[in-house]
Amino acid sequence: MEFTILFLAILIAMALIIRGMRKAAFGLSIAIAFAAAATLLHHSTDALNLSF
Amino acid sequence: MPPSRALALNAISLYAVALILLAAFAMQLIWNELPCPLCQLQRICFALLAIGPMLNLHFGLRPSHYAVSLLAAVIGAAVAGRQVLLHILPHDPGFGTPMLGIHLYTWAFISFTVAFVAISALLCFDQQFDGDEGQDVVIGSAYVNLVIWIVVALTALNVASAFLECGFRACPDNPTIYDLLQRRP
Numbered sequence: 001m002e003f004t005i006l007f008l009a010i011l012i013a014m015a016l017i018i019r020g021m022r023k024a025a026f027g028l029s030i031a032i033a034f035a036a037a038a039t040l041l042h043h044s045t046d047a048l049n050l051s052f
Numbered sequence: 053m054p055p056s057r058a059l060a061l062n063a064i065s066l067y068a069v070a071l072i073l074l075a076a077f078a079m080q081l082i083w084n085e086l087p088c089p090l091c092q093l094q095r096i097c098f099a100l101l102a103i104g105p106m107l108n109l110h111f112g113l114r115p116s117h118y119a120v121s122l123l124a125a126v127i128g129a130a131v132a133g134r135q136v137l138l139h140i141l142p143h144d145p146g147f148g149t150p151m152l153g154i155h156l157y158t159w160a161f162i163s164f165t166v167a168f169v170a171i172s173a174l175l176c177f178d179q180q181f182d183g184d185e186g187q188d189v190v191i192g193s194a195y196v197n198l199v200i201w202i203v204v205a206l207t208a209l210n211v212a213s214a215f216l217e218c219g220f221r222a223c224p225d226n227p228t229i230y231d232l233l234q235r236r237p
Contacts, residue, residue, distance in 0.1 A: 003092040003223060004214040010099045011207050014106060018200070022111045026120065029103045033123045036096055040131050043089055
């Protein structure tokens with residue numbers, strides 16, 4: 001579900017750009033970037049099977 | 053570098069992002085390989101990579117617009133790098149079908165790294181931020197409007213695809229069916 005929401009948020013950011021709302025689009029894009037990073041950290045629960 | 057040339061490069065980069073998102077859909081629809089959670093996240097980062105050029109092509113060139121794409125490239129490389137490390141041990145078959153001998157997440161890592169270097173190189177040219185010489189020739193032109201709508205359409209398709217695949221639940225680690233359709237692709 002979180003990936004659907006992230007894609008939807010990007011779509012909204014693109015719509016804001018097309019509508020001429022620069023600050024809102026920019027702010028939303030930065031928020032999406034941090035949300036994507038948070039999603040990565042949330043899903044990084046599997047241990048990496050590396051020898052070092 | 054005059055602003056018009058920098059904007060043309062921004063438009064070309066949007067075509068590159070569109071090609072990548074299109075290739076991912078081709079793997080999904082033609083080879084029936086549904087994207088895993090990390091794959092979805094990489095697609096999200098590619099879509100986010102397109103925001104910087106879109107901002108430049110709509111509102112004119114600004115360093116802050118490039119910063120959005122740089123952030124997307126760094127996070128995308130981290131996601132792709134993690135997936136590479138998950139399958140890096142010898143005899144690990146990897147995830148998905150390789151393309152030209154390399155898995156998609158490795159191609160994604162290469163792409164995000166190339167994007168980061170290219171944006172950094174483009175930022176070295178300060179002249180693009182001086183005035184708006186020739187910008188009106190590029191902004192609003194047919195080939196720019198076309199690629200913007202292609203990227204918007206691909207993002208919308210990804211919204212639908214992610215929703216069909218995962219529904220209202222967490223996405224499975226190794227997806228084989230569209231959850232909302234409850235049948236194999």
